[in-house]
Amino acid sequence: MRGLFLFSAIFSILALATITIFLFVSGIPFMAKTGFAKFLFGSDWAPVADNPSYGIFPMIVATLYVTALSVIIGVGIGLLTSIALYKFCPKRLISPIRQMINLLAGIPSVIFGLFGMTIIVPFVRDYISPTGVGYGILSASLVLGIMILPTIVSVSLDSLNSVPSSYYEGALALGATKEQATFKVMVPSAKSGILAGVVLAIGRSIGETMAVIMVIGGSPEMPESIFQSVRTLTANIAMGALELQGDALSALIATGVVLFVFTLILNVSFSLLKKDKSEKKEKRGASK
Amino acid sequence: MKKFFALILTFAIITCSLGALTSCGGARFDENKNISVVTREDGSGTKSAFMEIIGLKGKTDVSGVIVASNTASVLVEVKGNPLAIGYDSLGYITNDVKMLKVDGVEATIENIKNGSYKISRPLNIVYQESTITDEVNKAFYSFLQSSDAQAIITDNGYVSTNDTTTSYTVIPGLTGEIDISGSTSLLPLMEKLATRFESIQGGVKITVAGGGSGTGYNNAKNGVSDFGMISEDFNPSKADNCTYYEVAKDGIAVIVNKENTFDSISLEDLKNIYNKDAGDSAIKTWADVSK
């Protein structure tokens, strides 16, 4: 029986190791062959052209743009939502709203993609975009912004709730309004928790594939406007994975390596933030 | 339960209001605006066939192109975007979009068969010779060549290139399974053919899956599937142990939004729309397209 437990524990480690090895063993040699700089900073992606070139820089930039904009949208709305749920909405509405937001988290990403493709893209195209193109960074960011809402709301609300209510009372007792007490005392006190939520959201945003493919447009070009068809790293992999072969396939795996490194950095910063938070809590506890 | 209804209601309201907002038009066709060029992803059979036919084989996509990852999303975009141009298998085109004549020739079955319509391509199956020594596979193979199959092909808007009048002879007591995968362009037709075959030969079960022409080659080559579907001329270097059979021909229609005032386009203009390196002859707006 102990063997089984041990095996189960080792299994996930093995899976991680296998994926990592697979990515690096197939990806790194390809990068080396193409030239790391040419691969990472090259601006032409043409895997099936007569003279194939494999530059993913436009997609790295597009990924960063989409992620940043979606996080701005998601954090903006999400933080305000969690604050509303924290002190500013009738008590009996809190639970239904929270449940709805959690339901949002359970919707498969392809549904978000469908929603984006049939509602958001035409809306952006007809009413917002100056170029008449609906696909692109804005649409993708809107879809992703909605997708990361549940993460932001639940993590922010939890960290707000974990701030001692004596801070809130203390601020009110000094004559602060509810808004001042919330924004000047509670939110700053919950800062590290909220930040951890933001990092989680960035992770989700960077890694999301299906919904993004359906609204991003997919042209592997350097983004110059938020209304332009571009391609993210994830979209690049998914669009070609079933069709491409040979070097082009290796190029996708190498794209995967870059994505893997991105998410690794995010995970490490998330753990650091969490560590920071628990240390602060200890400090707070000790002073009582 | 109440919450559930509230949720549904909220969603419905949001969707309806957004839907109403988007469906009431907004943008109109304006030939001075940039063309929204819609294409498919690299590796798509339809794309490689289209690009090859208009003379852009192996070329990079024009800047600003919208890459649709399946045939349905090409239609969705062209249907909704007055400035869009796209292409798709003739068998997929619905009444929601408008087909353009190419060099004055309409994309019809007649014109594809007689070769006057330029943008057409074969829909092939690839297989290892050893595959059709199997009784079940052999039966299906001969069904594809029969007049029964040709009727289905024609009924569904594809072009039959086999003029046989011999119908399929049922083999009593035949049982087994057939696995087919590959090009999504051939997929819908193959599903219809398979369904028909299953109803004729009760004991046979056929699985038809997509994945694209690349998958078709690979699965046939590696023996994963009995037949691979490809929507381009058979390229022996992609599956050296295989041979092919042309199931039908498929025209690739050039499609635009219904509000578009054009009825026809030249192959040359089409090339200049999709060509990244067209230089001075590049076509960016509908006003540049020759009437």
Place this chain on the structure above:
Amino acid sequence: MNEFIGNMDIIAKNCNLFYGDFQALKNINIEIPEKQVTAFIGPSGCGKSTFLKIFNRMNDLVEGCRIEGDFRIGGVDIYDKETDVNLLRKNVGMVFQKPNPFPMSIYDNIAFAPRTFGITKKSELDEIVEQSLRRASIWDEVKDRLRKNALGMSGGQQQRLCIARSLAASPKVLLMDEPTSALDPISTGKIEELMEELKKDITIVIVTHNMQQATRIADKTAFFLLGELVEYGNTDDIFTSPRDERTERYITGRFG
């Protein structure tokens, strides 16, 4: 807008308070003189803290809490619709049982109230911060680490910081809800000294469990039992010759 000026005595008439169906305070009438220390004593659950919180309307935060009666501070009807509750709380400061400094720097803690009321000039804020910390006799201990996090201080220091934080709002009344119950005797002593000093300008009401503390610092004492105000008078009188038998039993330690 009602201003809090002039005589800052506190008057409560016919006060009843309910939590849902439960009546926590029963027909309380009291007049608390300005610039003195008044102590509320009584066993746990007698309603003294609840009564205290009426005067800065902290009970507003409690769901299902209903208050009847007439309450005036310096003549202002504090439950009047015209009364700005934030302005009331600025003028009627509160120190809580557990020190609750905000998790920010000592400076920012003190500057919180002035900033809330619109003071942004650094020189002005510096002035208020130093003044407040001096009045709470903690300036010398913290002047070199104003930018350090307030949570790094000892419990006694934290409580005096909280008093300083209240003082920075220049209140006319200071409500103290068992401010020393979580502190050691030395810190308690410091805070009691502080109150002697503060009552020169400020009306102080303190809830305490500690009867010695009441005798040491309070000019007047009110004894609460089961939501009623049993006896109210000069501290000396209450502790030496209580009129009510229940008061006597409590102060001699026979119940509660």
